[in-house]
Amino acid sequence: MGADQIDRRHRLQGLYAAFNRRDLPSLLAALAPDVTWPNGWEGGTVHGRREVADYWTRQWAEIDPTVSPVAYEAEDDGRTSVTVHQVVRDSTGAIVVDERVRHVYRFSHDLVADMEIRR
Template identity: 35%
Template sequence: MDARKALLIDAYRCFNGRDVEGLLSMMTDDVEWPDVPNQDVLRSKNEIREYWRGQFAVSDPQAVPTDFEPGRGEDDLVAVVEHEVRDLSGGVLVQRRETRHRYFFRDGLVRRMVVE
């Protein structure tokens, strides 16, 4: 679990620093990622790249892992995350709240993420 936990801590650091390419390097080529606002699943790094670029152009989301919980199987891990979204001038769009992100791994990389 330690290597996966370290990878996710780095991933959240990249997310909060808007390092999209750094984030994508931590994912498999066939990654699946949730598009929560549109209730859809993104199925490639290119789709995720465009999703995040669009999101970061209009908002300032921040996500900080506060804990990690074992998954249901050997290939998953749950990150407990404090999440908040502000507009670009600092106004709160989504109040700080706790969320759970379940990650599935393959070959040391993120294969899929689900928001619970």
């Protein structure tokens, strides 16, 4: 694993930790201003930090997702793939999703430029 991939892995670990503690300022600081992000909850895609912030705020008001990275891999095109274990609970604490998926990130400089969810 090259130095860039180690740095990206470290950045992504911080991103997941911030997401799980609902630290919106830290999350947004890790994203490019024109980031493209999948709306995995409602469907579609959101663009830019403001839309991502609005999406996460809506999501956290309705459901309680926890996402834990379990494996990292460099893609041939330079993106970084992260296998994650995600558990989503409803407002009563009942588990509604417990699965592994892949998140694939493209970086622009040191910021996340886009993310793709692969099931």
